[in-house]
Every structure is written in C-alpha cells, then in structure tokens.
Amino acid sequence: MSQSASSLTRSWAKFYWEQSNSRIHPGRQRDLTIAYVEPTDRGYLSIAPTRTHSHPLAAQNTIARHTMDREIRRMRAAKASRSCRRLTHTTDCTMLKTRVIAARDLTPDHANSWREIQDEHPLLSSPHFSPEIAKIFGSVRPDSAVCIVEQDGQHVGFLPFHRDSQSRASCIGRHLSDFQGAVYRPTFDWNTKEILRRVKIKRLNFTDWVVPEREFQAAALVTHQAPHIDLSQGFEAYRIERRQHTRELQEGLRKTRKISRDTGPLRLEPYCEDKKVLSQMLKWKASQLKSNSQWNALRIPWTDSAFHAAMDIRTPAFAGMLTALWAGDQLVAATMGIRSRSVLHGWVIAYAPEFRKYSPGLMLILKLAQQCESLGIERIDMGRGDEFFKTSFASGFTEVHDGLIDADPLNVWLHNVKVHVRESLRNTWLGRPLKTIVERARFATSRTA
Numbered sequence: 001m002s003q004s005a006s007s008l009t010r011s012w013a014k015f016y017w018e019q020s021n022s023r024i025h026p027g028r029q030r031d032l033t034i035a036y037v038e039p040t041d042r043g044y045l046s047i048a049p050t051r052t053h054s055h056p057l058a059a060q061n062t063i064a065r066h067t068m069d070r071e072i073r074r075m076r077a078a079k080a081s082r083s084c085r086r087l088t089h090t091t092d093c094t095m096l097k098t099r100v101i102a103a104r105d106l107t108p109d110h111a112n113s114w115r116e117i118q119d120e121h122p123l124l125s126s127p128h129f130s131p132e133i134a135k136i137f138g139s140v141r142p143d144s145a146v147c148i149v150e151q152d153g154q155h156v157g158f159l160p161f162h163r164d165s166q167s168r169a170s171c172i173g174r175h176l177s178d179f180q181g182a183v184y185r186p187t188f189d190w191n192t193k194e195i196l197r198r199v200k201i202k203r204l205n206f207t208d209w210v211v212p213e214r215e216f217q218a219a220a221l222v223t224h225q226a227p228h229i230d231l232s233q234g235f236e237a238y239r240i241e242r243r244q245h246t247r248e249l250q251e252g253l254r255k256t257r258k259i260s261r262d263t264g265p266l267r268l269e270p271y272c273e274d275k276k277v278l279s280q281m282l283k284w285k286a287s288q289l290k291s292n293s294q295w296n297a298l299r300i301p302w303t304d305s306a307f308h309a310a311m312d313i314r315t316p317a318f319a320g321m322l323t324a325l326w327a328g329d330q331l332v333a334a335t336m337g338i339r340s341r342s343v344l345h346g347w348v349i350a351y352a353p354e355f356r357k358y359s360p361g362l363m364l365i366l367k368l369a370q371q372c373e374s375l376g377i378e379r380i381d382m383g384r385g386d387e388f389f390k391t392s393f394a395s396g397f398t399e400v401h402d403g404l405i406d407a408d409p410l411n412v413w414l415h416n417v418k419v420h421v422r423e424s425l426r427n428t429w430l431g432r433p434l435k436t437i438v439e440r441a442r443f444a445t446s447r448t449a
Contacts, residue, residue: 097150098198103138103160103172106131106146113155115317117185118340123210126381127340128179132318134160136309137173140302144172147199149184157184159195161204168203169196175297176306176347178226178383179400181210193405202407208384208400220401221419227394229365229380231372238369238395248392252362259358264328268367270375271314272324272334278307281322281334284350298348307347310338317341325364333360335368344372345381362389369393 106114114131118124127133138144141162149157159182160172171180184190196204209220231238242249260266282298289296297303310320318340325333333351337344351360369380382390384400404415 095152098147098195099150100145100147100163100199102142103134103144103146106135106138110146110148110155110158111135114158114183117155117158117183121183121186124181124183125340125343125379126179126210127318127338127343127345128173128177129181129183130318130338130340131158132313132315133177133338134158134172136306136313137162137176139309140305147195149188149195151188156188157182157190157195159183159192161201163201166202167200168205169201170205171207171209173306175300176303178208178345178381179210179398180206180208196405197407203411204405206405207402209402210398210400220403221416222402222423224384224400224402225397226384226400227382227390228396228398229369229382229393230378230395231369231380232378234373235370241395242393246392248362249366252359252366255358256363256366259327259332259355259360259363263330263332263355266332266363266367267326268364268371269324269326270321270368270371271319272322273311274322274324275308275311277324277331277334278311278322278336280331281336281348281350282307284334284352285348287353288350307336310336323364323368325360325367327355332358333364335364339377342376342378343381344368344377344379346383362392365389365393 111131118129134144134146137160138146143162143164145161145163147157147159147161148155149159161169162172162174163169171177173180182190182192192204196202208224208226229238239249256266282304285298286296289298307320311322313320318338321335321337321339321344323335323337324331331352332355333349335346335349337346337348339345349361349364351364365380372378372380381398382394402419404412406412406415
C-alpha cells in the first residue's frame with residue numbers, strides 16, 4: 001500500500017508512528033511508519049504499515065507529522081468524550097470523580113449530602129438508605145466501603161458495599177439489610193456498570209435491590225414482594241381497610257384485651273434503652289430458630305455489635321428502635337429495628353414462650369401501629385418473607401430484586417443457571433423438603449462453627 005504523504009486525508013481511520021516497534025514523539029524528525037486502519041467485512045480493523053525510511057517523499061514528513069498529530073489529538077478527545085457520555089451524558093468528563101472510602105470514614109459533609117439526596121427520592125425513604133446505616137456497618141465490619149460520585153464539585157451519588165480481596169462486592173449489611181440500592185440524585189444519570197469499572201469492582205452480587213436502575217432490571221433474576229403496613233392515613237383507616245380482607249387484625253385486638261385482663265395492663269415502650277431487653281429478645285429468637293432447626297444468622301459476631309451501635313443513634317433523621325411490650329411488669333415481646341423520618345423497618349421480633357397463646361408478636365405490631373402517628377411514622381417495612389404476621393398485616397408491597405452484575409459473561413451465565421435451577425425446584429413438590437434439608441444443614445454447620 002504505497003501512497004504519498006501529501007495524499008493523507010481524514011478519510012483514514014487512524015495514523016500511528018512507529019520506529020523499531022516504539023512510539024516516536026511528534027516533534028522528532030525521524031523515519032516514519034504510516035499505518036492505515038481500514039474496516040473489513042466482519043467489522044474488524046486491518047493494519048497495513050508502510051515505512052518511509054529515506055524515501056524521496058521524506059521531505060514531506062513535516063506535513064505528515066502535523067496532519068497525524070492533529071488527527072491523534074482529535075481521536076483522543078473523541079474517545080474521552082464517548083467515555084464521559086456513557087457515564088453522565090455530559091461532554092466534560094473531568095468534572096466527574098469517583099472514589100472509594102471506608103464506610104466508617106464518612107464525614108458530616110458526606111452525611112449531609114447523602115441525606116439531602118435521600119429526601120429528594122421517594123423510593124429512598126427507608127432507613128436502609130440512610131448514611132447512618134453505612135456508618136453502623138462500617139464500625140463493625142472493616143470491609144465496608146462507600147463509593148462517592150462527584151460532579152462539578154458536588155456529591156451526586158453514593159453506593160455502599162462490602163468488598164473482598166478479589167475486587168468482588170456485595171450489598172452492605174448482608175442479612176441485616178432488607179433493602180438495598182444506590183443513593184443518587186434523580187437528575188443524575190446513574191450508570192452502575194461504568195461506576196463499578198471506575199472503582200475496579202469486577203462483580204456485584206445484589207439482593208433486595210429497590211431502586212430500579214436499568215442495569216439491575218436487566219441483571220435481576222428473581223423478584224420478591226416485601227410487605228409493608230401503610231399508616232399514612234392513620235391507624236383507624238388502616239384497620240378499616242384490613243378488616244375487609246382478614247380477621248387476624250380483629251383477633252389480635254381481642255387477644256390484646258384478654259392479656260390485659262389475665263396478666264396486667266399492656267404498656268408499649270417505643271424507645272427502650274435497656275440492653276438487657278435486647279439480650280433477652282435475642283435469646284428468645286435463638287431458641288425459636290433452634291426449635292425449628294433453622295440457621296441463626298444472629299450468631300454472626302458483628303450482628304449483635306450492629307444492634308448496639310444502632311441503639312446509640314437517635315436523631316430526627318435516623319434512630320435505632322428497641323421496642324418492648326410489657327404486661328404489668330412482665331416483658332412479653334420485643335422488636336429491634338431502625339427508623340428514618342417517616343419509615344420504620346423491623347429487624348428482629350421475638351416473644352416470651354409462656355405467652356404464646358396470646359400471639360404476643362402480633363400484639364406488639366398492633367400496639368406499635370396504633371402509636372405510629374404520634375411517633376411520626378407513616379409506614380412499617382417488614383422485609384420480604386412469607387411469615388404469617390407479614391401476610392396478615394400487609395397493606396402493600398415493595399418489589400425487590402436479586403441478581404448479579406459481573407464483568408465476566410461466563411460467571412453471569414453460571415450464576416443464572418444456578419438460580420434458575422434453584423427456583424425451578426422451589427416451585428415443585430421437592431421445594432419444601434429441599435428447603436428443610438438446606439436449613440438443617442446450615443443449622444448443623446452453625447452449631448459446629
């Protein structure tokens with residue numbers, strides 16, 4: 001392919017200079033290699049180099065040098081612009097910054113920006129999207145991190161996660177986080193894959209993802225319904241609505257009156273500060289799971305530390321809530337949860353076995369729902385699950401998604417196969433026996449751990 005240097009035009013895709021397989025600085029007067037890159041019928045590029053050496057056209061090297069220099073600068077600028085548009089649909093990529101810090105190192109400035117974004121997005125009203133929850137898990141797990149996205153010097157997004165030594169990430173809080181998602185401004189075009197690439201995360205295994213980014217909708221394999229109690233119109237409106245669908249609410253109110261007559265007047269303590277009540281509740285829950293041969297996630301060491309860390313926080317925007325129900329001077333039931341400005345999310349609920357016939361767990365939920373208006377709570381999130389009390393009291397549901405985002409297509413395919421096989425078996429007659437076997441195996445493992 002021999003063409004004079006003066007005939008070089010912008011119609012050629014790329015130009016490169018090489019001498020002995022090394023780059024030549026554009027300002028140096030040396031022999032040049034002109035490489036033509038042309039499209040083939042398969043969409044790939046073929047390179048045909050031509051070396052000038054002491055060619056008669058060497059006198060025109062100066063013209064070729066300036067032409068190539070201009071073309072290289074233009075192509076580099078175009079590549080940077082395309083990369084920026086993939087992330088923010090803007091042309092100034094230098095204005096967007098991403099960085100990762102330890103979750104425990106979040107500053108008050110970060111927290112204020114985070115909370116401001118949370119207040120702008122209705123889907124982020126859950127306390128699981130608050131900056132305090134990231135700091136709680138950051139204080140008990142050293143692998144907790146937060147990706148901070150800045151544009152034009154302002155915080156536009158936060159993504160908390162746990163990161164391992166192989167650059168794989170999982171949702172922060174694991175079994176204690178029933179809702180997950182990135183926190184970003186509604187006006188910002190969030191691109192999860194590009195942000196993960198920037199912070200060198202190869203894989204993100206997500207569960208209970210709430211905010212519907214397009215990447216997660218495409219990567220989601222399983223969708224669940226997380227029930228909640230809507231109290232935005234008050235308890236009386238909720239009671240009338242649920243009375244038309246189930247008798248459990250009325251039955252719970254009847255048992256509330258009965259235990260008051262048999263044992264003593266019921267008293268609800270929304271913000272209990274007694275750590276002994278927390279310890280007693282965890283003992284009741286462990287005993288319940290053991291009797292059902294179920295794996296006890298509460299035995300994980302950092303779980304108890306997270307509960308205590310949450311109890312130490314009480315602000316208008318976020319607070320840990322240990323709620324206790326007393327009958328006379330006897331502790332009947334307790335629940336541990338977290339709340340934001342208007343949403344309460346329960347973590348654990350347990351009751352005294354000797355009061356089983358009164359359904360104390362249901363009574364606790366009812367008494368708490370009756371006082372939510374005075375506490376400023378408009379919704380109680382119960383997390384996904386098919387427990388009886390959740391299906392009985394739920395007045396609405398939130399969709400949550402499980403899936404995988406991975407840079408390796410093979411890993412995604414293998415994960416998809418595993419999930420599809422599991423879900424297919426779950427919907428057959430083998431589903432319940434296999435679930436029992438898995439639960440008992442996890443329970444046996446936890447006993448020996």
